Amino acid sequence: MEDTKDSELKRCCSKNILIILGFSFLIAIIALIAVGMTQNKPLPENIKYGVVLDAGSSHTSIYIYAWPAEKENDTGVVRQLDECTVKGPGISKQAEYLDDLEMYMSECMEKAMHVIPQSHHQDTPVYLGATAGMRLLSAENRTQARIIMDKVTHTLNKFPFDLRGARIITGEEEGAYGWITINYLMGEFTQKSSWFNFNTDENSFETSGALDLGGASTQITFQPFLNDTYESPKNMLYFYLYGKYYSVYTHSFLCYGKDQALLQKLAKGIQGTNGILYDPCFHDGYERVMNMSDIFKTSCTQKFYMAYPFNQIKIIGAGNYDKCYASLHELFNTSFCFYSSCSFNGVYLPKLKGNFGAFSAFYYVLEFLNFTSSEVPNKDTLANILREFCSRPWNELKKQYKNIKENYLSEYCFAGTYILTLLHKGYHFTMDTWNRVHFMDKIQNSSVGWSLGYMLNLTNMIPAEQPVSRPLSNSTYVFLMVFFSLILVVVVILALLIFHKPSYIWKDIA
Numbered sequence: 001m002e003d004t005k006d007s008e009l010k011r012c013c014s015k016n017i018l019i020i021l022g023f024s025f026l027i028a029i030i031a032l033i034a035v036g037m038t039q040n041k042p043l044p045e046n047i048k049y050g051v052v053l054d055a056g057s058s059h060t061s062i063y064i065y066a067w068p069a070e071k072e073n074d075t076g077v078v079r080q081l082d083e084c085t086v087k088g089p090g091i092s093k094q095a096e097y098l099d100d101l102e103m104y105m106s107e108c109m110e111k112a113m114h115v116i117p118q119s120h121h122q123d124t125p126v127y128l129g130a131t132a133g134m135r136l137l138s139a140e141n142r143t144q145a146r147i148i149m150d151k152v153t154h155t156l157n158k159f160p161f162d163l164r165g166a167r168i169i170t171g172e173e174e175g176a177y178g179w180i181t182i183n184y185l186m187g188e189f190t191q192k193s194s195w196f197n198f199n200t201d202e203n204s205f206e207t208s209g210a211l212d213l214g215g216a217s218t219q220i221t222f223q224p225f226l227n228d229t230y231e232s233p234k235n236m237l238y239f240y241l242y243g244k245y246y247s248v249y250t251h252s253f254l255c256y257g258k259d260q261a262l263l264q265k266l267a268k269g270i271q272g273t274n275g276i277l278y279d280p281c282f283h284d285g286y287e288r289v290m291n292m293s294d295i296f297k298t299s300c301t302q303k304f305y306m307a308y309p310f311n312q313i314k315i316i317g318a319g320n321y322d323k324c325y326a327s328l329h330e331l332f333n334t335s336f337c338f339y340s341s342c343s344f345n346g347v348y349l350p351k352l353k354g355n356f357g358a359f360s361a362f363y364y365v366l367e368f369l370n371f372t373s374s375e376v377p378n379k380d381t382l383a384n385i386l387r388e389f390c391s392r393p394w395n396e397l398k399k400q401y402k403n404i405k406e407n408y409l410s411e412y413c414f415a416g417t418y419i420l421t422l423l424h425k426g427y428h429f430t431m432d433t434w435n436r437v438h439f440m441d442k443i444q445n446s447s448v449g450w451s452l453g454y455m456l457n458l459t460n461m462i463p464a465e466q467p468v469s470r471p472l473s474n475s476t477y478v479f480l481m482v483f484f485s486l487i488l489v490v491v492v493i494l495a496l497l498i499f500h501k502p503s504y505i506w507k508d509i510a
């Protein structure tokens with residue numbers, strides 16, 4: 001009787017303990033989830049900002065970038081927050097208006113001050129890089145170029161940011177940073193170089209080449225086949241990024257940007273005329289009068305200079321793609337080459353390799369001509385588009401494209417034909433390789449150009465080694481915590497059930 005009472009008491013006690021434990025675990029899990037959801041939120045992201053001014057030959061653009069401070073060595077984390085186009089021409093044309101530089105910059109710099117929180121102004125780095133317009137001016141008039149750069153620095157110092165330098169960048173830098181930008185935005189530097197990739201085949205790390213067409217210069221940059229990296233050391237750049245070596249070919253053709261190429265073409269075309277130029281690269285019915293001094297003031301046209309008895313020329317459009325193509329051909333001298341292969345003017349060009357991203361005027365022009373969305377994006381398709389477009393009368397075009405700046409509209413025939421000539425005759429893209437050129441303006445809302453790569457480099461945001469993998473994210477942490485707690489509960493309950501059973505056994509034994 002006593003024993004039965006005893007075992008009843010034991011069973012009752014075990015049951016109560018089980019209920020209390022179960023209840024406690026339930027409360028603990030609810031508490032854990034609640035704490036995980038409320039207290040364990042990630043720390044507010046510490047955002048950093050950076051500003052780059054791209055002082056191009058035709059205009060100045062300002063790019064504002066942002067990135068989370070704790071992730072700055074990861075790839076693809078820096079994003080363009082905003083951009084602003086400065087009204088007016090490039091800084092190389094500002095020599096006579098130096099006192100107006102502050103006004104020139106102010107609208108876009110104020111935009112940057114608005115976009116970037118005030119508390120970050122003082123530690124936001126600002127870089128200005130001037131490109132081919134200033135390179136040309138520097139070669140023609142070094143003193144004037146220095147005065148402009150000093151004044152630009154002085155002006156930028158008036159804004160509350162951390163100005164880290166305003167300088168003229170080289171054509172090689174322009175090419176290299178454009179290449180870095182594309183591959184950074186496309187995630188090419190880290191994606192394929194993961195730990196399980198033992199493949200040392202150079203193709204397994206293929207990057208995208210970069211083609212930039214500015215107003216005064218144009219750049220071609222790509223990773224050639226390894227055997228082709230020794231012929232012209234001055235064209236090679238070497239990078240060690242995210243634990244991998246890259247040998248990159250680059251060349252910048254000064255005077256072969258869209259605007260300077262047009263001046264070259266006009267300077268050549270005017271030879272032997274009486275001041276009237278019937279130009280197949282402009283539409284029928286189009287007329288433009290230009291000062292001879294404007295054509296010959298750049299060093300790009302000096303090789304065509306002759307004494308002329310007139311101060312102005314009159315360009316009369318004679319829209320004809322085939323004749324325009326033939327006239328542009330003459331700007332590319334392919335008659336000599338002291339290397340195994342050349343692009344033009346005796347410049348070494350290794351065998352083209354991989355895909356290319358083509359931006360700036362490559363994109364603006366071919367986007368207008370609807371070539372970027374073409375289903376068969378090859379040379380013949382573009383030639384057909386241009387043949388039709390160039391033959392259209394100017395009056396008809398003006399009526400159809402009322403919202404497009406007349407200056408841009410009048411030059412699409414020339415510019416499209418120039419792009420075709422540059423890619424085909426200059427860089428030797430063939431029917432097979434044309435479809436490897438991808439015309440682009442932005443990748444994930446960030447503009448493709450040299451400025452992002454420039455900032456990444458100057459702020460040391462591209463590490464030589466692969467960054468170590470990061471700890472668990474907040475959500476993974478909460479999930480794992482709850483998951484393992486549940487397992488623990490199940491295990492404890494099972495253990496208690498097993499522990500609970502022997503009370504019957506004890507009873508039997510008794």
Ligand SMILES: Nc1nc2c(ncn2[C@@H]2O[C@H](COP(=O)(O)OP(=O)(O)OP(=O)(O)O)[C@@H](O)[C@H]2O)c(=O)[nH]1
Pocket residue numbers: 055056057058059090131132133213214215216217218257258259360361364365368408
């Ligand atoms: N159609 C069109 N042309 C543009 C546009 N923006 C710029 N351009 C022209 O395209 C050419 C190249 O422009 P950019 O890439 O800005 O040239 P840039 O940076 O000033 O010149 P570089 O110093 O040689 O790099 C120039 O002739 C510009 O006038 C645009 O939105 N539409």
Ligand SMILES: [Ca+2]
Pocket residue numbers: 056057131213214215360
């Ligand atoms: Ca440019």
